[in-house]
Amino acid sequence: MNTTDNRNPRRTILDRLRSQSVPHVALPNLNAGAWIEYADPVQQFTEMIKLVGGNCQCIDSVSSVAKHLGSFSQRLEAKRTYSAVEGIPGNVNLGDCHDPHELENLDFVVYEGALGVAENGAIWITDRDLRHRVVFFITQYLVLLVRRTNIVHTMHQAYAQIAPPRPGFGVFLSGPSKTADIEQSLVIGAHGCRELQVFVL
Amino acid sequence: MNAIHNTNHTGSRNSPPALDHPQLANIFTADQARAHWHDGALWFVRQKRDRMAKAIPEWEELRSLASQIKAHALANLPEYLELFERQATEMGAVVHWAADGQQHNQIVYDLLKENRAQRVVKSKSMLTEECHLNPFLEAHGIEVVDTDLGEWIVQLRGEPPSHIVLPAIHIKKEEVSETFHQHIHTEEGNYDPTYLTRQARHHLRQKFLGAQAGITGVNFAVAETGGLVICTNEGNADLGVSLPNLHIACMGIEKIVPRWIDLSVFIRLLARSATGQPITTYTSHFHGPRVGGQLHIVLVDNGRSAVRSHHTFQEALHCIRCGACMNTCPVYRRSGGHSYSNTVPGPIGSVLAPAMDAHKHHSLPYACTLCGSCTDVCPVKIPLHHQLLAWRGEMAERKLIPLSKRLSMKMGRIVLGNSLLFRTGGWLARFGLRMLPKWLTHHRLNTWARQRDLPIAPKQSFRALFQQRKKRHQD
Structure with missing residues (x-):
């Protein structure tokens, strides 16, 4: 029955749950859904990023991104920069960094997302091959690259395509960090990055 | 204390009745201007939600799917909890079980003590609020900082959150400014939300950097992969667990979803329903600890299994804590979250609270006009107003309503x-x-x-x- 065994709460909880009858419902098939499809997913993606407070630009190549960033004031002012994208330089080497706290003053991070989602402007990034995932959150300014061929319509397609690193970390990031906790006034730049720039390649 | 665990009878804990909802609402509505402002602020969020929901043609289908997935998960909860435990453990996490809030608090404290953690950053978690973790840890000399801006504001003011998604929705910017001036010496009389947010960011950065452990809540736990999903806009959960080596994630047992792909349904619904955003800024997926770090997951019952045992109210456990029912509720909007004297206020709180303690929360099912708006907006289709009506019947049967x-x-x-x-x-x-x-x-x-x-x-x-x-x- 439902006795409490303080030494074994696991058994207590499971026994309690197993003693109850809950009507069975079949798990629905999600592949059959008629989900929204956008006429131009890249344009929808771009618009959503702007809606959530980010900047988005379509560009032809990584070298163009590098050239573009050369004139970014945030980049020029940045003292510590990290880039995981080949062809875009950074001056912080995560291999030398043993403790994530050393990244305290990171100003500028460039990373490539595996996938973009048109319905909400989210970009999937993981810490596969990344020593310190804190770079996504501690940096003041974040630049993300996404290939236009990797932009899907909805989260259903997104989740079907990605596999989470196990073990590991993955995040759908949509826009810069924000809060509206003071009188519902939107303020960009809460605890994570203060600005987000996305380049669609 | 443990009465509820010896029985399956919902709401059988017998603490003295809290102040009635009407009495507490009177305090809030005494300031008419504020009550109107509060009403308007929440209605604004409700309208944003409507715009987002209408932009998705398959919205109603998503709600049905979400409801079915949750019902399936609830029916098979013990199996999914065990599967989740196996998978999470395989990823290197350590899974703990807590039958009640007290056990939960003890587990968290023991972990902190073991790791000599004196300073902790916490990201929004209604569960730890429900278990009163903060005062428990503080009594043991541990500094706990709530890092969600709204949560931090109410923490500094010594208040509980008044809303599960917008914890400081009842507070004016002038009051925030005063609180910040007092605690972190911001300029007196500067009410600018951007200025105040920047100051908070600056101050809390130091707390993040100095923390020895990060505590988070959990939005979804995936049984098949052993992963956790945590959604925030501020990035506080991610920052809080990416710096220190110890991450403690606390979750109610009802947070389980069976499959990885199920997340697509819930993530599409959650932020749109909650704040009218297409998605939260950060939707983070954790599988196992960081290299060299520890991830501890605490699975908490604390009355949830009692709700599950009750055929009329078990669907309330489908709740994904979006807060849409609060934003739309004419009573909540006009009476404020504190009038419910429960961690989760509003329609869903008025269903769940009596299930935990019918005596204490006997007035909550009456804080409702039975308009049904909550049921219409609920992303997981909980029949909230039907449940509230059913509670009134229960209250009468148990003679828990006043003689008059x-x-x-x-x-x-x-x-x-x-x-x-x-x-x-x-x-x-x-x-x-x-x-x-x-x-x-x-x-x-x-x-x-x-x-x-x-x-x-x-x-x-x-x-x-x-x-x-x-x-x-x-x-």
Whole structure:
């Protein structure tokens, strides 16, 4: 029955749950859904990023991104920069960094997302091959690259395509960090990055 | 304390009744301007939600799917919890089980002590709020900082959150400014939300960097992969667990979803329903600890299994804590979250709280007009207003409603059941409403008429009108 065994709460909880009858419902098939499809997913993606407070630009190549960033004031002012994208330089080497706290003053991070989602402007990034995932959150300014061929319509397609690193970390990031906790006034730049720039390649 | 665990009878904990919802609401509505402002602020969020929901043609299908997935997960909860435990453990996480809040707090404290963690950053978690983790840890000399801006504001002010998604929705920017001036010495009289947010960011950065452990809540736990999903806009959860080596994630046992792909349904619904955003800024997926770090997951029951045992109320466990039912509720918007004296206020809180303790929360099912708006917006289709009505029946059966209400209900039954009494009563009321002076109808005892005028009574009853009409047609 439902006795409490303080030494074994696991058994207590499971026994309690197993003693109850809950009507069975079949798990629905999600592949059959008629989900929204956008006429131009890249344009929808771009618009959503702007809606959530980010900047988005379509560009032809990584070298163009590098050239573009050369004139970014945030980049020029940045003292510590990290880039995981080949062809875009950074001056912080995560291999030398043993403790994530050393990244305290990171100003500028460039990373490539595996996938973009048109319905909400989210970009999937993981810490596969990344020593310190804190770079996504501690940096003041974040630049993300996404290939236009990797932009899907909805989260259903997104989740079907990605596999989470196990073990590991993955995040759908949509826009810069924000809060509206003071009188519902939107303020960009809460605890994570203060600005987000996305380049669609 | 443990009474509830020896029985399956929902809401059998018997603590003294809290202040009634109407009494607490009176305190809030005494400041009319603020009550109106609060109402408007939440209605604004509700409208944003509507725009987002309407932009998705398959919205209703998503709600149905979400409801089915949750119902399936709830029916098979013990199996999914075990599967989740196996998978999470395989990823390197350590899974703990807590039957109640006290066990949960002890587990968290023991982990902190073991790791010599004195300074902790926490990201929004209604569960730890429900278990009163902060005062417990503070009593043991541990500094806990709530890092969600709204949560931090209420923490500094020594208040509980008044909303599960917008914890400081009841507080004006002038008050935030005053609180910040007092605690972190911001400029006096600077009410600019951007300025205040920047100052908080600056101050809390130091807390993040100095923390020895990060505690988070959990939005979804995936049984098949052993992963956790945490959604924030501020990035506080991610920052809080990416710096220190110890991450403690606390979750109610009902947070389980079976499959990885199920997340697509819930993530599409959650932020749109909550704040009218297409998705939260950060939707983070954790599988196992960071390299060299530790991830501890605490699975908490604390009354949830009791709710599950009750056929009428078990669907309330589908809740994904979006807060849409609060934003739309005419009573919540006008009475404020604190009037519910429960961690989760609003319609869903009024269903869950009596399930934990019917005696204490007996007034909550009546903080409802039965308008049904909560049921319409709920992304997982919990029949909230039906459940609230059902609770009223339970309360009456258990004699947990005040004598005055019980007697008037009894009277009502007698009058409505007897045609002569009903006719006489109707005549008396029509006569009385027309003839009696205002001081006799609008007095202290008639609380209904406190903020309303009584209707002008017609000269004739409906029955009389109907008879006349029938006669005319016959002639």
